[in-house]
Amino acid sequence: MEQKEKQTTESPRTYAERIIAAYMKQIYRFALNRTESMQDAEDIAQEICLKIFKALSSGRELYSEGSFVWKIARKVLANYYRGRSRSYIGINIDEVSDLTAYGDISPEEAVIANETVARLQDEIAYLSKTQRRVIALYYYTGKKVSEIATILNVPEGTVKWHLSDAKNKLLKGMETVRTTKELKFNPIKFDLIGMSGSSGTMGVAGNFFRGILSQNIAYCILREAKTINEISGELGVSPVYVESEVEFLDEYGLLTKKNGKYLVNFLLDESDSVCSALMDEIYETASEILVPELFDRLNQIISKEDINIYYPENDSNFLMWSILLYTLANNGEEDTAISFNDVAVIRPDGGCNIVYASIVEEVDSKPKYYENLKKWCGPMWNATEKLTLWQIDSEWSEENRTDLDTYQRFIKRDMKLLENFTEGNRLSEDEYAFLAQKGYIRKSGSGFELSVVWLKDNDAKRRLLEAGNDAREVHKEVLTQLKEKYRKYVLSNTPAHLKKMQQFSLQHMFAADGWFLLFAVKTLLRDGRLKLPTQQQKKSLSMLILTNTVI
Incomplete structure (x- = not known):
């Protein structure tokens, strides 16, 4: 043990001064080899000597003076490293491998070395892909500059520049206190x-x-x-x-x-309680004044025998689940200054769309029917020269009726088979089964019949949309005021670079607007005008086809 007392005739002060004098040069070299400047080395050497003097001036002598001196020296150096590890000033990447090859350094120094290496590795992550690769090849796999140049297919001078630039960036990064939010x-x-x-x-x-x-x-x-x-x-x-x-x-x-x-x-909505309350107020009001009015007008139209609309079993409630939502979604868009193509993104997977997402931090920040909207999809439509297929999926239709991941890939097949069916062409047993499984047709006697609504000519479509326009005209002033109030609030909270995309979306308020269509259904169910569908009807609910005849 180095700290056992032994007899001496020297005074404690004289003994301490003699030990310090004997080790002074070695202590200074020790510090100089492990720091970045002569000034730091002198400061550390002075601190080591001071601690030795304090320890020995108490009268204690040592069997192993050298062991005691270097233990003090390593503790002082470890404290120095800890202080420097908070800012990592002056670290030299070329010496990192020396730090990890501990040799005769103490456990304290090894801990600090590990911390420094970890911090350096963190900083390497902030380099560009190319510079990360150059650093990895040069320092971690031991490749020469010429070998790296061959691997990367670049001149050696480029590799040298990357090494130099990376070192400068690492030095700057090690001096930076990185904060997270x-x-x-x-x-x-x-x-x-x-x-x-x-x-x-x-x-x-x-x-x-x-x-x-x-x-x-x-x-x-x-x-x-x-x-x-x-x-x-x-x-x-x-x-x-x-x-x-x-x-x-x-x-x-x-x-x-x-x-x-x-x-x-893309549109990223941060719902808050103010916005949600405003939305609830505006959509509820618009739904209560417009939707019952339109419902009654559509009822008058379908009661007339000259309307060319097919719907299974003459069930007017099932019919309303389609034509009311279709009519609401396809009129009322007076302001179309911004087109879809102005703001939609053509994506490399073949899609062309506007993506939106929402974040709700608190439960009380959610708009009314928020959870119901998670089960809502649509309106969706696809058209061929002869037919248009239009539909909405909701909590009232059959669950998982539409596979959205594959919808665009297979909808053309659906449309082609529907064309053949509506034209009276005979299909194969597999094709009939496919259409039935999708909810388009159902078994009837010895054959099949449509199980969705069919607007068989343009006159039927025109009369529905006219009814929608007439209902909106009655309440035009109020609806315009409600729209403007909501638009103003939403746009004031939309980042400048997304305003045009948001303006396009707001053009469709109270029309092809999933939120409003959901409010419409809720209003009619609450008032008893609309009844819940039967289990059998859920497969074909809110789905209709239109014949694209030319007038």
């Missing part, structure tokens, strides 16, 4: 994700957001453009992982990039 420990999560337009091979909009990371990336660049490193800092996630998600979202048009910074390129 609330998203690191309180991430958001999208609650509703959907799209307006046609999907591609990727399927539904939710498939673009592969996890909580991509959603939080989008959220932190909703209102302010940021670089990948800035996004990483805000999320507290390595840039390596952020980079791949950003590149994916950018590739599919969910982000825009300018000058190395990214911004969201």
